[in-house]
Amino acid sequence: MKVNIKIEGKDYQVEEGTTILEAARACGYEIPSLCSYNHGECSQGSCRVCLVEATGARGLVASCVYPVAEGMEVKISSPKAVAARRTSVELLLSNHSQNCQQCRKNGHCELLYVAQLTGAREGAFTGEKTETHYDDLTPSIIRDSSKCILCGRCIERCKSAHGNGVLGFERRGFKTFVAPAGNLSLDKSPCLMCGQCVSVCPTGALLVKSEIGKVDAAMVSGKHVIVQTAPAVRAALGEEFGYPIGTAVTGKMVAALRRLGFEKVYDTDFGADLTIMEEATELLHRIESGGVLPMITSCSPGWVNYAETYYPDLLRHVSSCKSPHEMQGAILKSYYAQQKGIDPADIFVVSIMPCTAKKYEKDRPQMKNEAGLKDVDAVLTVTELAEMIRRSGILFKRLPDEEYDQDIMGEYSGAGTIFGVTGGVMEAALRTAYFVLEGKEHEGITFEQVRGFDDVKEASFALGGQTLNVAVTSGMRNASKLLDDVRAGKSKYQFIEIMCCPGGCINGGGMPIVRHAFLPDEDVDIVDTYRAKRAAALYSEDERNVLRQSHNNTQIQALYKEFLGEPNSHLAHELLHTSYKAREPFRA
Amino acid sequence: MVSKLNGAAEKQIVEICDRYKGEKTPLIMILSDIQREYGYVPLEVQEIVSAKTGISVAEIYGVVTFYSFFSLEPKGKNVIGCCLGTACYVKGGQRIIDQFSEILGIKPGQTTEDGLFTLDALRCIGACAAAPAVTINGKIYARVNVKDIPDIVAEYREGAVAHV
Known part of the structure; x- marks a missing residue:
């Protein structure tokens, strides 16, 4: 079934039931997001990076989870949507260790990429930061929670690949972090060292331990x-x-x-x-x-x-x-x-x-x-x-x-x-x-x-x-x-x-x-x-x-x-x- | 780590898990029973729950640390809960918990070395008319005054002595 929608004022026919993000992609628009092309790894829509204006919705919607509907008009480049996406990324950056120059993920960092796309600046919001954890005890993987944006991709990947997921969210609200149960080192956890989590982490929160x-x-x-x-x-x-x-x-x-x-x-x-x-x-x-x-x-x-x-x-x-x-x-x-x-x-x-x-x-x-x-x-x-x-x-x-x-x-x-x-x-x-x-x-x-x-x-x-x-x-x-x-x-x-x-x-x-x-x-x-x-x-x-x-x-x-x-x-x-x-x- | 738990304790945890066999989402109920019956849900116990339910330890640990009702450490004989919900906070709840903290020599979330007291900070307990409210072992103390606190603590300390 197809539905008729407008994106940026132009008419398109898209598959019913798809999300705005997917529909826009099929029509030739790439809405800045942290989940692009990684479907199935996150269904929370919680990072708010991909906000757009859509008629029939209250306020701005996260395009990665919001489905298209007949007659919907989607605005990606309206000043309101652009500003909202920028703010979302600035908020993520506000609780992120901003030492990008030293970070080994630099060049492959999706957070830095969306920051560039949205024009987000470091330091737009400053204040308290969540307590961080650093674990480099395994020979394989380094976990640095100061870089973590709590997207949960690693948790999903570990679970979908291996069933008994090793990583999970711990504590709540501002204190939340991702770790093995008990905030143990990966070295003491049932981690298999396979690195699937590393391959989906958008930032430098999970890195391969270098032996260069x-x-x-x-x-x-x-x-x-x-x-x-x-x-x-x-x-x-x-x-x-x-x-x-x-x-x-x-x-x-x-x-x-x-x-x-x-x-x-x-x-x-x-x-x-x-x-x-x-x-x-x-x-x-x-x-x-x-x-x-x-x-x-x-x-x-x-x-x-x-x-x-x-x-x-x-x-x-x-x-x-x-x-x-x-x-x-x-x-x-x-x-x-x-x-x-x-x-x-x-x-x-x-x-x-x-x-x-x-x-x-x-x-x-x-x-x-x-x-x-x-x-x-x-x-x-x-x-x-x-x-x-x-x-x-x-x-x-x-x-x-x-x-x-x-x-x-x-x-x-x-x-x-x-x-x-x-x-x-x-x-x-x-x-x-x-x-x-x-x-x-x-x-x-x-x-x-x-x-x-x-x-x-x-x-x-x-x-x-x-x-x-x-x-x-x-x-x-x-x-x-x-x-x-x-x-x-x-x-x-x-x-x-x-x-x-x-x-x-x-x-x-x-x-x-x-x-x-x-x-x-x-x-x-x-x-x-x-x-x-x-x-x-x-x-x-x-x-x-x-x-x-x-x-x-x-x-x-x-x-x-x-x-x-x-x-x-x-x-x-x-x-x-x-x-x-x-x-x-x-x-x- | 499972080995640290003796066979009898392990059997009891398994028995609690079995109570909710047919349930679609049994986790909270299992953990609540364990918390109520044993006073805490340590990692070793979570491993058994994980093996029984198929839910990963990471996820269980996430739930246990998400809700303040669950505890990873054994609680003291007397659990003092100071409400820091909006009404109690406005009525000076912070001063109340600070005073308990000072007298007992522990921070909120901790237990005294003699195992007599645990001090908890609570979100709204629904007793706003009694603000600032304190609960001790479930009993509510209404409109607590900082000056009363030494006597309240002494009462439970003596109570403990009397039991010995």
Whole structure:
């Protein structure tokens, strides 16, 4: 059903039931707001930034929640509406720490953006400020309530992604703030460190904890600094430098990393191939020997945190495999060091990840070798890498395309590349499991059944005379449905892939923030489509690769032949596998 | 943290949650019963309520800190509530609560070390004709004068002694 409305004096027909903000957008008007293109994360209409005049309404209305009606006349640019929006933003600023110059969110701050749009000035209203809280105890996320505008997006995102939301509003009125229950540090809360909250925060109230300083220090100290990049990174780094969403910038990224001074630039896709060898072997062993099934993937550290917190009784179901970058770090500090004649203690491994939970993961006591060396020394998110590139003066778009270093771990398969998207680990494992069980390669190569962004994807395959039932999910809200079945003994699957962030790593908390305000050339439906575009970048890189299966990676084969022996060997277990431990949701 | 609570206490909290099983929005009722029966709703208890209801601890904690009726700390034997609603405030409610504060040596919201008194600031309790009003353990003291306060406190202190 359409209704007739007027916007700025012009006639339009718009969908009935839509909000004024949505209707105006469809007609080519962008009303300044803090919720643009983030529908579903706030339904309160409480920030009052998007006020407009509308006939039939008393006073000014918040266009983000007020529905259009037949005959309505909407005024966006009337002096009254303009002044009201400015006042709304000035009121938000009045209780905001106004040290924008020092703020790491500067340049991506939506509050500063609407302040510019509305002409709001700092200091228009001065007076008492709410008591503030600062928490930088986790390795992943910093919470600074002095920057918080109480929009509640983080609360909504945490809840919608993972069900049992960690953040909430505390106290009331002027004293209100957002925090984990009890105003505990995130470090003591059931937080998964996934960073989804960071990716929706409009201001600097939730930030990724930076490790750039650690990398700088390692470079200065003369260590042998090696970098590896996760599959999903190539699919989004370009967004930070003006490329359309979904542009793979692998070659330029490698070129940039080399110019930043890393001795070696490797692809974590190699580690992903290694993970498949270990994980597929573990799965087949569990199936053959009547082991604990279903087996669940272990690549996603946010998911591991969730399992340890909420399903400690199911930890035996989680694969003992370390995640790909940890495996690669372990090999760098053993086999690589041996081959190159370098003391492992002099090697400093940096992982560029789409993920904030990886920062936490690398500090786990289980991720150290016998000598007490961490497999990975620093984890930078995609946004941190972009920061390093920008400050170095490198003009990213002018870089040539370069190749990863080819020695020892330079080869990688397309199966490794698709690890970055939900269903990718499963598909990569299926490609190898098919080969092992059928004795030949799968002709079609791909397994489309496990692709896409459905909450839960299921598939059955007849392999080697037996039926393999698998399921794929992401987001802990979805995962809990499958896990409750496992707990009740009702699960019909042998293998389940779980990733923490909805859609997988391509939607990780360390990825560039997707906001239309900062990506004006993108389509209007950006929030609905960015995951699919980033995923497509990975799938097309897989297609372009002549090597499509992990087990056909010749350097992986060489690694086993010369060093590890065979998958799940004693040495492989020592270096590439890990253990888990139940943890209390709230830790005093 | 749940482990800090003994089994019997945990069972009692679960029993309270079960009272409102069929309710659509049981949270306030559960928390009210716990507050009334135990005098406070600490985080450990909220965790049990969360597990029973599926409502996140963050949300429960938000509710507990939103309403002044709920308390995170155990309340004292005698709960003194000073009304600071508009009528009481105009009639000198602030001076009344300040005087209690001085005599007891605690701020509003706190409990004395001996556990005898908790001092609360209340919003309008609907006893405007009695302004400035004070409630002690539910009993209303009307038109309280600052001069009367030492005697009022002494009365409860002695009462406590008499019980021992």
